[in-house]
Amino acid sequence: MYTNIEYTFTHISFLILLSVTLFQWISLFFKIERLGRLSGKGMIIAFICITGSTTIRWIQSQHLPLSNLYESSMFLSWSFSLLHIILAVKNQNGWSGALTAPSAMLTHGFATLCLSDEMQQSTRLVPALQSHWLMMHVSMMLLSYATLLCGSLLAISSLVILYDKGTDPSVGKRSQNLLTFIFLKKIDKDSYKQEDNNLRKSFYWLSWNSKKCQSIHRFDQWSYQLISLGFPFLTIGILSGAVWANEAWGSYWSWDPKETWALVTWIIYAIYLHIKITKSWQGKGPAIVASTGFFLVRVCFLGVNLSGIGLHNYGWLI
DSSP states (O other): OHHHHHHHHHHHHHHHHHHHHHHHHHHHHHTOHHHHHHHHHHHHHHHHHHHHHHHHHHHHHTSOSOSSHHHHHHHHHHHHHHHHHHHHHHHOOHHHHHHHHHHHHHHHHIIIIISOHHHHSOOOOOGGGOSTHHHHHHHHHHHHHHHHHHHHHHHHHHHHHHTOTTSOTTHHHHHHHHHHHHHTOOOOHHHHHHHHHHHHHHHHHHHHHHHHHHHHHHHHHHHHHHHHHHHHHHHHHHHHHHHHHHHHHSOSOOOOHHHHHHHHHHHHHHHHHHHHHTSOOOSHHHHHHHHHHHHHHHIIIIIHHHTTOSTTOSSSOO
């Protein structure tokens, strides 16, 4: 009975996440507020369904379901959903939801559609995983993945806007022409229409450039806030993992591939926070560093495990 209920919750939540993603993007581009509100309610329902399926699996297996790739992916999808709801309440802006909703949907889809039925089965924990550190270490790492990935996606979005090919490179020249026209140039009847045309273009590109700068600044700020939240999670996850490793293997650090990539990821995000806090850098530089972190987190989450090597290879444990 529990398995059927879990199956129902899992597949309903995926369909809702797919709908929420579509509604979120349609609402964003076509300015349909009703769809935006509907997507927010849908995400809450999806979050409840994922929570229900995870709870049922927990009761059935008698341990926190974080022991394999399927369970970890579902927890990561749950984390993205929770982050979506928090950001929706805090920011009241569609852009953050347009990133968190697809992240939750794609992670959920990977777990339910790409992994085999055998990999989705709940199994007994191997001896090394039968520890109270399982909840602390793995949950902190996955929460850090969710927040850091979203922060990095916002940084990537700011870079896309920064290098938007649709932006007129002559906006500075147009601004200069505008000032010249206003303060210096004499207007005669023959040139009035041409100058009026130039004025309209100048005002348009000035307005566009202003909106572009505002978007970049907003994304940069959100990215910094999310990475500032995710970095302590990552730090706690690595430290708790080191303590657990000492209990299980007799060594705090073994330079396992998972440990090494986690350390590299930590260093990259530490550099990002350092240049943001001490140097007050904004714009392209920090965004490139944060974007690098996005790929490193993906390597930590999937790349190392797909290689099938290392001490962390417990039935595709993340």
